[in-house]
Amino acid sequence: MHIAINCRSFSRKQFTGIGRYASSLVASLSQIDAANRYSLYTTRGWGEVKSRIARRDASNFAVKFDWLRRGVAKTVRSVDIYHAPSPEVLPDLNARTVVTVHDLIYKTYPQGHTQETLALSEAQFQSFIPRSARIICSSRSTQNDVHRYFPAVKNKTCCIYQGVDTNLFYPLPQWEISSAREMMRDKGVVAPFILFVGTIEPRKNLKGLLEAFARLKQKKIFKGKLVVAGMAGWKGEGLTGLIEHLGIKADVVFEGFVSNDALRVFYNLAEVFVFPSFYEGFGYPIVEAFSCGAAVVTSDVSSCPELAADAALTVDPADPEAVAQAIARVIQDTGLRNALRQKALARSQGFNNQETARKTLRVYEEVYES
Template identity: 30%
Template sequence: MNIILSVDPVKFPLTGIGRYAYELARRLQETPEVESLKFFSGTNFLPVLPAPSDGAGKQHSLKRAVQKSYIAVEAYRLLMPYFRSRALRDYGNFLYHSPNYYLPPFAGYSIATFHDLSPFTWPHCHAPQLARYLRKELKTTLLRADALITDSEYTRRELAEYFSWPIEKIYTVPLASSIEFYPRDLDTLREPLSRYGLEADGYSLFVGTIEPRKNIETLLDAYSQLPIELRKRWPLILTGYHGWQNERIHERLENAKREGWACYLGFVPSEDLPFLFAGARLFTFPSLYEGFGLPVLEAMSSGVPVVCSSSSSLPEVAGGAALMCEAMDVDVLAELIHRGLVDEVWRSIAIARGIQHASAFSWDRCAMETVQVYRQVIKGR
């Protein structure tokens, strides 16, 4: 089969979608059934798979500026499909897969991966202009797609119900944590953690974009209920892209930092992230809505107990290995965090269960099941 894979998401900041696109691309390169694989970004084919970047270059700064202008966003939305379709016009015998929602006009087979429906179901958690852009583009994708892929069964059913799209044409293909996420010994962790002023087993961790949907204020409310000596022994460390609508969150983080029980590290380079995970005493993730929730799986792969919300797809990802509660229940979340920090019996069980549960997810499996979707689409059209 002949495949064109969009690799637009493989850029700074490398979010979960970028990681997915990168890991899938790497494995499709090694799949014998894929006779021809072409990488497409913007309006061009690339000679090689781009490497993930940890730095914000000029392109990223320009993108951030453009997103603030309604006219610029709308011009981009209207013009880019035309330029992309021109670049793709001679490849009608290929299957085009977008790992990030958007599909240009294309004469061949088209598949898009929908990671969540937040632009529709949680629009207030996106910048207004971005939410409008996403809603318009995603509706267009539904008209162009031969099939859709989702990361979780939750999103598959949500997508089918919300848009009355035939569920038999939506395929669930779970994500995975990368091989860099695994338990590490204290000697291995000492040097990379010292760069952030941290010690192994000496902090709780949150990883995710600093934005309202991640429910960080509830996490801070719950953490503040712990005894102060516990908070100072295991401070809450947060890392992730700075996001938006987070002024109040950062203000609270500054106050907690002054009190000695929380710290925001900013966006940590991808090579350091596995060490931060493996060194954590506990991973906390009370998100309001997730299409998958990859950090939960990365924590479990790293041998770290998890406390997370029971919202959306997270029960699928966490299985029975995490302590879960309603996302907005501050009191119960505080109790679970306390238990996750001090209950050694539960911690031992959770670590073993988490590693076993996470091992069922792999990028090899993700690529294999994605190729099966390609096969079904080519066979059934």
């Protein structure tokens, strides 16, 4: 087979969810598949894409500049399978198409988007839904959402969990802990601290976490800080006034976008990682935190409880008091906290990049043979 993969999502040095998925998929496919030919298309960052090819002798993997937006796609006749790692308006190809759907936020949480983004998402789905040979869904929750809004494609969907990169996210050995704590002190954070990771936007519910955190402070349950790691997103402004109103300005640290190395330290040293999102197609930070052995509190909606299983406390994200109580349980009960950390590591084994690649390769083979 000749398989083309759209790699634009990780052609820059800073990328998040979808880019991380596509990048890890390419790396793992290059480790397990020497038989098929791969063309990795990008508009920029040739070296960034090339660096993800794990085997130095992987001559069956080639990075190419993106013909998809140059109007010559129809001249490429040798591609058998085209994989879009996220929804897009499909190019004009003879190839059979596989598309990965990470979420249906534009349908389930439209208030989190601009009208322009909603229109683009609708155009993307209307393009690939009728033309895809197979639709890979990142979770059962996302698969159910696809069936709900596009019932005609039920027989074309499958669920393949995304993996976590254990070269990036792992429990720190004891000898690294002291230097990690020193790094945190340089950032103005001394343990213990509560951690939030995610884009700062209404859907991620940082507002609810701030309100829960303020309750912990008012009740003198927690003396440490809340560390927020993530870029500002749409409608992410307006929290400064809330923080001042709640009287927690001195206790909230905004780190912005952080490197994977720093993120690994945050997950490892956090007293508890809290992810109270209103909707997630696949909550990447949950499995990253699990892979580092963090104690986790997350939402009981969308894909969050599916990913968490019994390895985290789940709560109603719309109830700040419930969030505060769950955090307090983890902070105050050392036995519970340690049990959650052990369960987190065990649960993280279910999110394996090579298994994701193997299942995806089977999808390519099934589509090619059908």
